[in-house]
Amino acid sequence: MRGARMAMAVLVVGGVISGCGPGPTLQAATAELQKDMQRLETDDVFKNPLKKLKIVERPDKDLPCDKGKFERVLRATADYERKTPDVDGHLDLAQTLMDNTLSRVLHYKMTYDLSQTDWKDARLVEGRKEVPGITVKVIVVPESPTWRLVAKTDCLPRS
Secondary structure, eight states: OHHHHHHHHHHHHHHHHHTOSOOOOHHHHHHHHHHHHHHHHHSTTTTSGGGOOEEEEOSOSOEEEETTEEEOEEEEEEOOOOOSSOHHHHHHHHHHHHHHIIIIISOOEEEOOGGGGGOSSOEEEEEEETTTTEEEEEEEOSSSSSEEEEEEEOSBOOO
16 A cells, blocks of 8 residues: 555656646636736726727637637737828837737737738737647737737637
């Protein structure tokens, strides 16, 4: 009996140290996505009524995405008042503001595509939280609404 307990202790400690164990769950990813939505709503930038933040889809429904797996989705739009007549300058400012919000306030690891600086009609902002498994994409356009955000959990089991 003592040997069985010792073996179990070694397995548990080994699993914790190696990071093995169950992967991300929909429950954990959903909780984080809901926190992201609340952080966005209470952020100094987006609580300003001029930004016209609108939560289009709340992450409160399990959406089937694979056999026995589900995802949650957050969709939001917001506006950025044009400060310059130059479309390229407007897109640059709006993109930078969204990059900063996603990385500093919502703690996403951002990916950058420098070729976008030549795009005159839109920009794409992308970020990821590996744990618990959430990807965010924001299309930045010159017309209203300036930001069109979609954040999704990975396709995950419920438990």
